[in-house]
Amino acid sequence: MHHKHEVERKAEAGEVSPLWSGPGEGLIVPGYRRDHEKVDPPGDFPAYRGTISRHPKRPLVPIPDMLTEVTGPLLGEDRVGESDFDLTVVGTGGEAQGQKMVLHGRVIDGDGRPLRNTLVEIWQANAAGRYWHAWDNHPAPLDPHFEGVGRCMTDDEGRYRFITIRPGSYPWGNHFNAWRPAHIHFSLFGRAFAQRLVTQMYFPGDPMFDHDPIFNSVREPEGRARLIAAFDWEATSPEWALGYRFDIVLRGRESTPFEEVRS
Amino acid sequence: MSGVTPEGALPPTPSQTVGPYFSFGLEWEDGPFAVPEGTPGAIRLEGRLFDGLGNPIPDGLIETWQADPDGRFAHPDDPRGAVAWDGFRGFARSPVDDEGRWSILTLKPGPVPGPRGSVQAPHVAVSVLARGVLVRLATRIYFGDEEEANAADPVLAGLRGGEAERRTLIAAPVEGGYRLDIRLQGPDETVFFAI
Numbered sequence A: 001m002h003h004k005h006e007v008e009r010k011a012e013a014g015e016v017s018p019l020w021s022g023p024g025e026g027l028i029v030p031g032y033r034r035d036h037e038k039v040d041p042p043g044d045f046p047a048y049r050g051t052i053s054r055h056p057k058r059p060l061v062p063i064p065d066m067l068t069e070v071t072g073p074l075l076g077e078d079r080v081g082e083s084d085f086d087l088t089v090v091g092t093g094g095e096a097q098g099q100k101m102v103l104h105g106r107v108i109d110g111d112g113r114p115l116r117n118t119l120v121e122i123w124q125a126n127a128a129g130r131y132w133h134a135w136d137n138h139p140a141p142l143d144p145h146f147e148g149v150g151r152c153m154t155d156d157e158g159r160y161r162f163i164t165i166r167p168g169s170y171p172w173g174n175h176f177n178a179w180r181p182a183h184i185h186f187s188l189f190g191r192a193f194a195q196r197l198v199t200q201m202y203f204p205g206d207p208m209f210d211h212d213p214i215f216n217s218v219r220e221p222e223g224r225a226r227l228i229a230a231f232d233w234e235a236t237s238p239e240w241a242l243g244y245r246f247d248i249v250l251r252g253r254e255s256t257p258f259e260e261v262r263s
Numbered sequence B: 001m002s003g004v005t006p007e008g009a010l011p012p013t014p015s016q017t018v019g020p021y022f023s024f025g026l027e028w029e030d031g032p033f034a035v036p037e038g039t040p041g042a043i044r045l046e047g048r049l050f051d052g053l054g055n056p057i058p059d060g061l062i063e064t065w066q067a068d069p070d071g072r073f074a075h076p077d078d079p080r081g082a083v084a085w086d087g088f089r090g091f092a093r094s095p096v097d098d099e100g101r102w103s104i105l106t107l108k109p110g111p112v113p114g115p116r117g118s119v120q121a122p123h124v125a126v127s128v129l130a131r132g133v134l135v136r137l138a139t140r141i142y143f144g145d146e147e148e149a150n151a152a153d154p155v156l157a158g159l160r161g162g163e164a165e166r167r168t169l170i171a172a173p174v175e176g177g178y179r180l181d182i183r184l185q186g187p188d189e190t191v192f193f194a195i
Helices: A006-012 A221-225 A257-262 B147-152 B162-169
Strands: A100-109 A119-124 A149-153 A159-165 A170-172 A178-180 A183-188 A197-202 A242-245 A248-250 B043-050 B060-066 B091-095 B101-106 B123-130 B137-143 B170-174 B177-179
Touching: A119 A159, A149 A159, A183 A248, A197 A248, B043 B060, B043 B123, B060 B101, B091 B101, B137 B162, B162 B170
Parallel strands: A100 A242, A100 A248, B043 B177, B137 B170
Antiparallel strands: A100 A159, A119 A149, A119 A183, A170 A178, A183 A197, B043 B101, B060 B091, B060 B123, B123 B137, B170 B177
């Protein structure tokens, strides 16, 4: 059974580009599923005030994935220093303040395939909830031994691993008495421009969840749950660090148009 | 079927904003350089990033991805076969300054095959990340001196808003390169794509 993509229907109705009007001559590349549209936050989410003047008011124009979208930067090991996975070791060798954690997980696509050798970048506040950034004026102490930047490449199973400290909550000016739940920022490339993902990882049971519009901009509870790391007893190391696991799923691939027509 | 995860498949991890404090984490010294400085034929691609009030955005990040001058991608999913163009990364990442200015150094891409025998005009795919942007915004930059190719480009031709929308995607030739401002909102709002 051939389920038509919504935009294919629109193309036949003349509502969008004839690019979508069905199989034909030329280079056909299998695109990525658009199921992220259902889980991602809306651009316009006024409870998070920053979105008000920064979301496009016109609807996004759907285009099929073409060569530009199904390819992407395959950044190599040269982006990553040997100790970049360990955020608790900075410069002169002093130790970061705070509760150490081993943060690990897998980067896979929606069909469970590991994303191998893909760059994972993270950044975060320190244990007191302060960022290594000139604009952060929260009067919590900076830690000279913690910058809060990490990078690594996934292995052949899509696994990544960081050593870091648990970040603190911090106040922000969004509304009265606004505090962000503790979080770690993640940036991922996957293997295609279409798979690019920037997100935030949270900790189980954070009391700030109900009060945070950024977390709650993800409308489905199942979606929010996928942003929360799991405590990992196995990864916890005696007398040293707590383990947390955070798996990341990037968009899976669509079957090719030919396969869809055949099946 | 748009937006539906097939049975047995995993729904993607949702997107969240890059926030205001990403610069120490995401800025690379060589970020803005898709080619090293001094590369013959290199062009500067630059512009400013604005919000809906017309104010420059000081806490944003522009990322670009593109074909090489032959219109090829150094990537195994290019069915024509991956070809590397010496010293060319295809990807650049530019922070914005306090005035919203971004700038990258790259090579002008060649035309790229599109669906159904069409040819896409030379273009650069762009991701806009910023505080207040919950999901990466995807747009494209085309080149003002490629009038013929632009007229035949299937993406530009498909824009319902005609010339007013097209011109938000076409960079003007300037000395040493091209220039285009990106506006997240307002009367000249940039066209953003659902990909």
